[in-house]
Amino acid sequence: MMKALKIILGIFAILCFQGCTKPIDFDQIDAAEIKANYILTQAYFNLGSSNFLDEFGIEIPLQNDVIQAQISGSSQKHIEKIEFTFVTQNSFDRAFNVQIVLFDAAQEQIYTFKPTIQIPAYSGEITTTIEIPKEDIAVIFNTEYFSFFVQLLPSTDGSVISLNDDATLHFKSYVELFLNYKTA
Amino acid sequence: MKNLAFLVFLIFSIANAQNKQILYDFAGLPQTLLINPGAEVSNKFYFGFPLFSQVAVQGGFTGFSAYDIFADDGININTKISDAIKGFGKSEFTELNQQLEVLSGGFLLNEKMYLSFGYYQETTILAKIPRDVIALLYEGNSDINRQYSIEKLSARAELLGVFHVGISKKINEKWQIGARAKLYSSALNVNSKQSTGSLATTFGSNNIYKQQLENIDFLLQTSGVFFEDTDVLTPAYYVKKMFLGGNLGLGIDLGFTHHFKKQWTVSGSAIDLGFIYNTQDVKSYGLKGDFEVDGFDLNFDDQDPSDYWNDLEDRFNEELVLDTITSKYISTRPLKLNAAVNYAFGKKLDNCRFDKRPGLYSNKVGVQLFSNVGAVHTYLAATLFFERWFSKNFQAKITYTADPYSFKNLGMGIATQLGPVNLYVLADNLLNLNNLYAAKSVNIQVGLNFIFYDKY
Numbered sequence: 317m318m319k320a321l322k323i324i325l326g327i328f329a330i331l332c333f334q335g336c337t338k339p340i341d342f343d344q345i346d347a348a349e350i351k352a353n354y355i356l357t358q359a360y361f362n363l364g365s366s367n368f369l370d371e372f373g374i375e376i377p378l379q380n381d382v383i384q385a386q387i388s389g390s391s392q393k394h395i396e397k398i399e400f401t402f403v404t405q406n407s408f409d410r411a412f413n414v415q416i417v418l419f420d421a422a423q424e425q426i427y428t429f430k431p432t433i434q435i436p437a438y439s440g441e442i443t444t445t446i447e448i449p450k451e452d453i454a455v456i457f458n459t460e461y462f463s464f465f466v467q468l469l470p471s472t473d474g475s476v477i478s479l480n481d482d483a484t485l486h487f488k489s490y491v492e493l494f495l496n497y498k499t500a
Numbered sequence: 501m502k503n504l505a506f507l508v509f510l511i512f513s514i515a516n517a518q519n520k521q522i523l524y525d526f527a528g529l530p531q532t533l534l535i536n537p538g539a540e541v542s543n544k545f546y547f548g549f550p551l552f553s554q555v556a557v558q559g560g561f562t563g564f565s566a567y568d569i570f571a572d573d574g575i576n577i578n579t580k581i582s583d584a585i586k587g588f589g590k591s592e593f594t595e596l597n598q599q600l601e602v603l604s605g606g607f608l609l610n611e612k613m614y615l616s617f618g619y620y621q622e623t624t625i626l627a628k629i630p631r632d633v634i635a636l637l638y639e640g641n642s643d644i645n646r647q648y649s650i651e652k653l654s655a656r657a658e659l660l661g662v663f664h665v666g667i668s669k670k671i672n673e674k675w676q677i678g679a680r681a682k683l684y685s686s687a688l689n690v691n692s693k694q695s696t697g698s699l700a701t702t703f704g705s706n707n708i709y710k711q712q713l714e715n716i717d718f719l720l721q722t723s724g725v726f727f728e729d730t731d732v733l734t735p736a737y738y739v740k741k742m743f744l745g746g747n748l749g750l751g752i753d754l755g756f757t758h759h760f761k762k763q764w765t766v767s768g769s770a771i772d773l774g775f776i777y778n779t780q781d782v783k784s785y786g787l788k789g790d791f792e793v794d795g796f797d798l799n800f801d802d803q804d805p806s807d808y809w810n811d812l813e814d815r816f817n818e819e820l821v822l823d824t825i826t827s828k829y830i831s832t833r834p835l836k837l838n839a840a841v842n843y844a845f846g847k848k849l850d851n852c853r854f855d856k857r858p859g860l861y862s863n864k865v866g867v868q869l870f871s872n873v874g875a876v877h878t879y880l881a882a883t884l885f886f887e888r889w890f891s892k893n894f895q896a897k898i899t900y901t902a903d904p905y906s907f908k909n910l911g912m913g914i915a916t917q918l919g920p921v922n923l924y925v926l927a928d929n930l931l932n933l934n935n936l937y938a939a940k941s942v943n944i945q946v947g948l949n950f951i952f953y954d955k956y
Contacts, residue, residue, distance in 0.1 A: 355701050360708075384808075
């Protein structure tokens with residue numbers, strides 16, 4: 317019996333006294349970071365000839381629409397980069413520009429996306445990526461109004477859009493947020 | 501930050517599905533009656549040292565250990581986090597269970613019946629975390645067409661006091677049965693089970709992508725969590741709630757021991773077959789529905805400008821309905837099932853060394869099974885054990901357990917009796933004693949009793 321007792325106590329002693337931990341460093345947490353990318357679908361439109369003509373059939377050179385949004389700034393400090401992607405397709409024989417301008421709650425213009433999205437006549441699928449630099453990210457979170465300006469550029473041969481024209485300007489977009497959560 | 505890291509370690513390494521594989525049927529300890537009310541206890545009477553007759557802490561995380569992340573091995577912590585996430589199963593669970601026996605006692609009513617009673621406080625936190633939720637947080641949602649499912653997301657937390665009284669009755673030489681009635685007084689309950697739904701970003705037709713929340717059905721029931729005035733949340737408040745001032749419930753434990761052959765014994769128990777009726781401070785949230793968005797469809801109509809953002813928000817609230825519910829609800833307690841078979845052998849205990857407990861063998865070897873059902877997951881554990889009575893004053897038990905945390909969990913318990921003073925210490929995961937941080941679970945129980953035996 318004593319032999320068995322000694323064996324059990326011996327095993328227990330070996331387990332207990334072979335050192336309780338291997339080297340561990342909790343300070344490493346200060347170097348930890350989690351990088352996650354989130355995609356959010358954004359605005360899209362499909363504009364036909366009627367969108368560029370007034371009631372008298374006269375071309376409207378500039379169209380505008382606005383999204384009024386309240387953006388939460390809770391994760392702003394973790395955002396490293398914001399990247400907008402726009403995909404356009406144009407079957408008009410006319411070129412367009414799309415410009416996105418941001419306004420604050422006082423309706424003061426605070427930012428313009430650069431470059432302007434250029435859509436040539438009869439263009440197939442064109443992808444334009446606009447990155448918001450890190451120093452401008454705060455502006456996005458101050459934005460109350462996202463304004464989309466679609467400019468119909470003059471034709472080179474003097475032709476105009478007709479109501480019977482079945483061409484369409486397609487515009488699609490999404491935004492990708494690059495987050496980096498740092499513990500330090 | 502260091503404190504945060506240590507807290508993470510504690511959460512991940514303390515407390516294990518309430519499997520008390522070492523205590524089960526060990527050394528005739530009175531606390532074995534809390535795991536099997538039909539256990540055989542041979543003392544005349546006992547009382548536990550107040551607040552110290554059973555201090556039990558069990559816990560773990562099946563995903564990875566603190567050592568996996570914080571080992572001082574020259575590897576960048578972000579690489580180690582990434583490796584740990586890659587090794588994450590379809591779902592992993594974490595658990596913390598703590599029990600503190602405040603009062604306990606028992607005595608032999610007559611030759612065949614033993615009455616035991618007491619009060620203990622218990623805290624349980626269980627969470628099952630699907631891999632998809634971790635992926636969504638760690639990687640984001642840029643994996644197009646991937647369905648991020650919340651189907652296995654569930655959680656449970658409880659803080660309660662338990663008044664109990666039990667009887668263990670000897671039917672004949674072969675059978676012993678027992679039952680324990682319990683009155684629960686809950687201070688806090690959080691319950692979320694059977695969530696369904698998924699989130700996905702897929703290629704769209706109107707826009708480049710469309711985003712979908714599909715078949716969302718999520719219910720979070722709480723009592724004693726959300727308050728208008730948090731100043732009431734003092735320690736005294738929780739003590740009052742756990743002493744009959746909280747949400748009340750009833751439960752029962754059942755158990756048996758059967759000597760089906762001369763040296764063979766089978767035993768089993770069902771613990772916490774009960775419920776709590778949550779009537780006070782109830783606030784539950786239900787989220788149900790489907791939602792799909794492909795972006796803001798700009799119409800450039802200056803005659804009738806759209807309020808895109810608010811329209812989207814309104815549609816979201818209509819299609820994905822969030823209900824705040826204050827109606828009472830019933831929460832069941834996690835049911836624990838134990839079963840064991842053992843073979844006793846060795847010298848029969850003689851009157852010299854074991855004059856107070858005749859008729860026993862000095863060794864026991866056997867198998868135990870444990871299951872925790874009705875919690876956020878079904879937990880199964882199998883244990884091989886060897887128990888030896890060295891003398892009437894010293895008993896030891898060694899266990900080898902395979903459970904969701906580890907297939908090599910070595911545990912050990914010792915119980916000593918000096919006069920009426922009985923002290924026991926039980927712990928598992930001893931193979932990780934050389935590196936505690938590498939343990940995915942820990943289970944420690946200590947207790948002090950005063951046990952009095954009949955003179956034979």
